Amino acid sequence: SQTIHQWPATLVQPVGSPLSLECTVEGTSNPNLYWYRQAAGRGLQLLFYSVGIGQISSEVPQNLSASRPQDRQFILSSKKLLLSDSGFYLCAWSSQAALEQYFGPGTRLTVT
Amino acid sequence: QKEVEQDPGPLSVPEGAIVSLNCTYSNSAFQYFMWYRQYSRKGPELLMYTYSSGNKEDGRFTAQVDKSSKYISLFIRDSQPSDSATYLCAMSAFFGETSGSRLTFGEGTQLTVNP
Numbered sequence: 673s674q675t676i677h678q679w680p681a682t683l684v685q686p687v688g689s690p691l692s693l694e695c696t697v698e699g700t701s702n703p704n705l706y707w708y709r710q711a712a713g714r715g716l717q718l719l720f721y722s723v724g725i726g727q728i729s730s731e732v733p734q735n736l737s738a739s740r741p742q743d744r745q746f747i748l749s750s751k752k753l754l755l756s757d758s759g760f761y762l763c764a765w766s767s768q769a770a771l772e773q774y775f776g777p778g779t780r781l782t783v784t
Numbered sequence: 785q786k787e788v789e790q791d792p793g794p795l796s797v798p799e800g801a802i803v804s805l806n807c808t809y810s811n812s813a814f815q816y817f818m819w820y821r822q823y824s825r826k827g828p829e830l831l832m833y834t835y836s837s838g839n840k841e842d843g844r845f846t847a848q849v850d851k852s853s854k855y856i857s858l859f860i861r862d863s864q865p866s867d868s869a870t871y872l873c874a875m876s877a878f879f880g881e882t883s884g885s886r887l888t889f890g891e892g893t894q895l896t897v898n899p
Contacts, residue, residue, distance in 0.1 A: 704885060714891055715872065715890060715892060716889045718887075721886075760825075762827050762828070764827075766885040771816050771818075771885045772818060772830055772833050773874075773887060774830060775820075775828045775829070776827050778825075778827045780825070
């Protein structure tokens with residue numbers, strides 16, 4: 673069966689510090705991968721998606737970037753965090769042949 | 785206007801009640817529909833998905849899609865305290881090799897089932 677991992681689970685970072693969140697998927701090959709942000713009491717905002725290694729598409733201009741160094745690894749980064757980057761970050765995957773997305777446990781980021 | 789509208793609640797019901805959760809949408813191109821359940825401080829969990837109009841049943845859960853009215857529903861029978869969570873609807877207009885699975889989410893309805 674497929675499993676998706678995210679770490680860290682929680683993170684408190686000062687404004688201006690760098691960020692690296694990692695997501696890995698097990699049990700499947702060549703998945704589509706997604707990064708979302710969920711603000712408190714709000715829906716999911718798609719940040720980035722990737723249909724293959726090195727193929728990253730950005731949905732909204734922002735202070736964040738994403739990379740996919742390996743088939744089942746997706747990384748969300750920032751060089752300098754802003755207060756507005758606080759939120760719940762979710763990684764998801766879908767197979768190449770289906771629409772359903774499956775989410776990881778999330779990383780709760782607080783920028784102070 | 786948002787493409788997907790979902791009443792945020794909160795919705796509070798007694799244990800054993802039938803719960804109805806709803807979403808409306810404006811994009812007539814949406815043809816794939818999903819429901820996710822999200823417990824507090826956890827990632828969303830896929831509950832049900834359907835690619836057609838009509839009803840789809842899975843245990844205590846029934847997903848209903850009315851494309852003519854652009855309206856989808858999730859019914860929970862014999863609700864339990866463990867059903868207390870936020871329920872998100874999601875939908876998609878297309879699926880492509882270069883775009884992956886593009887889902888548009890509602891903002892979620894917070895449900896509490898009281899014992």
